[in-house]
Amino acid sequence: MTKARSTTRPPGRHDQRRPPTLVHRGPHHWFAERLLAVLSGRRPVHSLLGHTVGPAYEQLVTLAPADPFRNRLCPVIRQCGRFTPGPGVIEAFARITTGDRVSAMAFRLEQGPDLRWRCAAVEIQGPRP
Template sequence: MRRRTPVRSPIRLVPYGGCEPAAIAVHGSLALALDSGPPHGRPPRPVLGVVRDGPPDARSEARLIARLVLEVLAGVRPYHHLAGRTTPRLFERLGSLSARLPARAAPRLGTVRVCAPEPGVAEVAAVAVIGARVQALALRLEYDRRWRCAAIETTVPA
């Protein structure tokens, strides 16, 4: 008959705060120490998660989408890069917008203004410099689990 050797647990319980360890052994489960607050003299930590009602702020997303649309118009980026950033109806018509400029000049996005006429809708006006010309770009963003571009108007020539 084989003799079974005792297997040592890879988990060692460490007592918290200098108090004596309890006489209870815990095998195969995790030991949790409930936090009784910050140590004396230390300020409490800020709350990490904040839940807000309604859609998140559209400013950073508007600047990103405006830059992507501008690069598609300039021919620097293929139009399918906007697939997740546009509504399905607009994405079907994006092929005609791509590479509208003959020279592949690197576009620079200038001022971006965002207006929220109603909750879940943002209207974006942007100024772009493509080569030596200044162009205007207007976008309508709608929120459906994320900000998506629903309409594009531009002064970039057809």
């Protein structure tokens, strides 16, 4: 008679550790991280060229040299949220903190016919250096 295993751990393993679970964070998280990297000077603006449509890239070109994050120490995304007003559209925000300063980014992502998400608009608010 064979005893059925009731656990998912490999045979011979007796500790309680488990592999980390992957959390699916949507395209708005991915874009918020890339956008912050561009605005903080860690990545060049053209790194988002294929991920923007319409006037959004021109907005980034304008924002990047005079952005609110470039002269700060290591800005961090504290919260990222989204609203879906319709199919294929995400309106997202991210709260950015650096020390005691708080800023916000808002952006709109649109899903193209190739099912890729691209940014259509960007807005930055908050204290500027």
